[in-house]
Amino acid sequence: MNELKIAMISEVFHNNKANERLHRRLKEAKDSGAQLAVLPEIACNPWSASSQYPSADDAETLEGKRCNMQRQCAKDVGIALVGSAILNDTGTRYNTCLFWDQNGELIGTYQKHHIPEEPGFWETSHYKAGVEGFPVYPFEGFKIGIQICSDMNRPQGSHLLSAIGADIIVGPRSTELATYDKWRPVWIANALTTGCYICSVNRPSPEAGVLIGGKSIAVAPNGEVIAESSDAITVFTIRNSTIKQSRIDYPGYLPCRSDLYAKCWQTVKEQHE
Numbered sequence: 001m002n003e004l005k006i007a008m009i010s011e012v013f014h015n016n017k018a019n020e021r022l023h024r025r026l027k028e029a030k031d032s033g034a035q036l037a038v039l040p041e042i043a044c045n046p047w048s049a050s051s052q053y054p055s056a057d058d059a060e061t062l063e064g065k066r067c068n069m070q071r072q073c074a075k076d077v078g079i080a081l082v083g084s085a086i087l088n089d090t091g092t093r094y095n096t097c098l099f100w101d102q103n104g105e106l107i108g109t110y111q112k113h114h115i116p117e118e119p120g121f122w123e124t125s126h127y128k129a130g131v132e133g134f135p136v137y138p139f140e141g142f143k144i145g146i147q148i149c150s151d152m153n154r155p156q157g158s159h160l161l162s163a164i165g166a167d168i169i170v171g172p173r174s175t176e177l178a179t180y181d182k183w184r185p186v187w188i189a190n191a192l193t194t195g196c197y198i199c200s201v202n203r204p205s206p207e208a209g210v211l212i213g214g215k216s217i218a219v220a221p222n223g224e225v226i227a228e229s230s231d232a233i234t235v236f237t238i239r240n241s242t243i244k245q246s247r248i249d250y251p252g253y254l255p256c257r258s259d260l261y262a263k264c265w266q267t268v269k270e271q272h273e
Contacts (some may be wrong), residue, residue, distance in 0.1 A: 001141035007034035050208035059088035065090035075104025120210035120267035149173035177213035191219040195252040221246035
């Protein structure tokens with residue numbers, strides 16, 4: 001496949017008629033031609049990190065009610081979905097993206113690695129930093145990498161995903177409107193320097209006194225912003241030809257010197273031990 005259409009859905013699904021609303025949005029996305037939909041960060045939960053006090057009901061296993069809702073809606077509509085949940089399978093809670101295919105089968109997961117702790121974003125009180133690394137998942141002829149919110153502000157992860165073959169990095173997030181201008185150049189730089197498409201999908205509006213908001217965005221590997229919107233659904237297209245050209249042009253063709261990086265990071269680690 002030479003093209004893939006992706007729908008960024010800026011809406012949350014934890015209150016009245018959540019199942020019906022998620023089903024409707026996924027149907028709208030598919031009717032717009034999208035083969036993959038991406039939800040905001042833990043979109044089927046209230047923004048619990050507004051408080052420093054976690055609730056047992058916020059977390060679940062892969063068989064939990066929020067996971068099952070996402071799985072079933074993806075299957076019923078026939079569209080792949082990057083959703084998420086606070087998973088607690090081992091006694092430790094992780095903010096986890098869930099990548100479902102169009103049949104509701106789980107392709108894979110990704111755990112958030114960089115966890116804020118500040119007013120409105122008391123996240124270390126709710127889940128631990130991820131330990132599973134940076135998987136890349138094949139889908140419809142492309143390779144999908146995932147990061148969650150703050151992970152994109154540490155570009156090492158984006159570069160690692162690119163080095164192991166990612167074509168697009170999708171990033172569910174929950175950020176304040178006031179910080180959007182700080183995030184935007186990071187996404188553009190990550191796209192330019194990885195040779196990947198980058199997209200980030202935000203929770204849409206304030207919750208529990210936290211001034212969440214700001215556009216969802218998609219950036220091509222040449223640095224062009226190809227979609228930027230506060231609409232509930234924004235669809236964009238990724239193209240193999242653009243990816244290939246970006247990796248011929250500067251700076252995309254520069255080598256990834258993984259052995260050197262690994263050696264230097266080991267030195268940093270040793271200096272702090």
